[in-house]
Amino acid sequence: MSIVLWEDPLVPSVLSAALVAVLALAAAVGRPLLGVGIAAVQVVFTLGGVRPAPVPAARSGAWLALMVSIGASAWMVFADPNGRWPVAVLLGPAFVAAIAIQLGRQDGRRAMTMSLTMTVAACALAVLPVAWLALRATEGGVHAVWLGLLGVGVVGLADALPIPVVARRFLAILLAGGVAAGLMLVAGGVAAAVPKVGGVVVASFAALSAVIAVAAVDRVAAEAGDGTVSVLTPLRVSLPVVVAAPVSYVLGRVLLG
Numbered sequence: 001m002s003i004v005l006w007e008d009p010l011v012p013s014v015l016s017a018a019l020v021a022v023l024a025l026a027a028a029v030g031r032p033l034l035g036v037g038i039a040a041v042q043v044v045f046t047l048g049g050v051r052p053a054p055v056p057a058a059r060s061g062a063w064l065a066l067m068v069s070i071g072a073s074a075w076m077v078f079a080d081p082n083g084r085w086p087v088a089v090l091l092g093p094a095f096v097a098a099i100a101i102q103l104g105r106q107d108g109r110r111a112m113t114m115s116l117t118m119t120v121a122a123c124a125l126a127v128l129p130v131a132w133l134a135l136r137a138t139e140g141g142v143h144a145v146w147l148g149l150l151g152v153g154v155v156g157l158a159d160a161l162p163i164p165v166v167a168r169r170f171l172a173i174l175l176a177g178g179v180a181a182g183l184m185l186v187a188g189g190v191a192a193a194v195p196k197v198g199g200v201v202v203a204s205f206a207a208l209s210a211v212i213a214v215a216a217v218d219r220v221a222a223e224a225g226d227g228t229v230s231v232l233t234p235l236r237v238s239l240p241v242v243v244a245a246p247v248s249y250v251l252g253r254v255l256l257g
Contacts (some may be wrong), residue, residue: 005072012236014158019044019237025130027145031136034145038129041238042069045151048234051123058110059103061119068094069126076133087127094123094215103200128242131249146200148248150183151176152205154242176207198255202248205235209247212241 019041026037043066051062071182075090098119102112135141135148151173158172180203217235 001241010160012233013156013160015157015233016211016237016240017153019241020153020156022144023241024149024153027132027136027142027149031083031133032077032078034136035073038073038132039070041072042126043250044101044234045238045242046122046126049232049238050118050126053118055118056107056115057105057119058115059099061098061115061122061249064094064097064101064119065122065126068096068123069129070126072130073133076130077138089129091123091127095120098123098255125239125242129245131245135245135249135252141252144202144248144252147180147183148206148244148252150180151203151242151248152210152244153207154179154203155207155210155214155240165218169214173204173207174212177204198246198251201255202251206244209244213239213243 023034023041026033045064046062047068050065050145051059054061055061065108072087072090081158085191091105101119102116105112132145132148136145138144154176155169155172157166158175161171163171177200180200184199214236217232220231220235
C-alpha cells in the first residue's frame with residue numbers, strides 16, 4: 001500500500017467530515033453500530049496510516065495495533081461498556097508482542113528503536129477511539145458524542161478554506177464553540193441533556209484536539225518530502241477522530257455528568 005498525498009485539501013476535508021457524519025449517525029442508532037464505525041476508523045488508521053510507513057516492521061506493527069484496537073472496541077461494546085479495563089488489559093500484552101516482533105525480525109534489526117516506538121505508539125493510539133464508546137454508554141452520552149464529533153467535523157471542513165493555515169484552524173475552534181452554542185439554543189433535546197457551557201467546552205476542545213492532530217499529519221507529510229499543503233490522507237481522515245476521543249470522554253464525564 002502506497003502513501004497517497006493530496007495537493008487539494010478539499011478531498012481529505014470532505015472525507016473527514018463524511019466520516020464524522022457517519023459516526024454521529026451511528027451513535028444515534030446505538031452503541032453496537034457506533035462500535036462498527038469506530039472499528040472502521042481503527043482500520044483506516046492502522047492499515048491506511050501506519051502500515052505504509054517507511055519504518056521497519058511497520059506492516060506487522062499495524063496488524064498488531066489493529067487486532068488490539070478491534071479487541072478493545074468489541075470488549076467495550078459487548079462486555080464492559082462503562083469501564084476502561086480493555087485498554088489496561090490489552091495494551092500490556094501488546095507491548096510484549098511488539099518486542100517479540102522486533103526479536104523475530106530477519107533484516108538485521110535496523111532502526112529497532114524507531115520500529116518499536118512506532119509499533120507501541122500505533123497500538124496506544126488505535127485504542128483511543130474506544131473512548132467514544134465509553135462516552136456513548138453514559139447517561140446522555142449520545143449528546144456528548146455529537147458535540148465532540150461536531151468539533152472534529154468543523155475542523156475538517158474549515159481546513160479546506162483558502163485562507164492561511166493558522167487563521168483557518170483558529171477560526172475552526174471558534175466556529176466549533178459557536179455552532180455548539182447555537183445548537184444548544186435551537187435543539188431542545190440537547191439543551192435539556194447537557195449544560196450549555198459544558199457543551200461548548202466539549203466541542204471547542206475536541207476541535208482543538210483535531211487541529212493538533214491535523215498539524216501533526218501536515219508535519220509528517222512535510223518530512224515525507226511533500227512541499228505543498230498536501231496531507232497524508234488516511235491519517236488526515238482518522239487521526240482527528242482518534243485524538244479527540246479521550247478529550248471528549250474526559251470533558252464529557254466531568255462537565256456533562
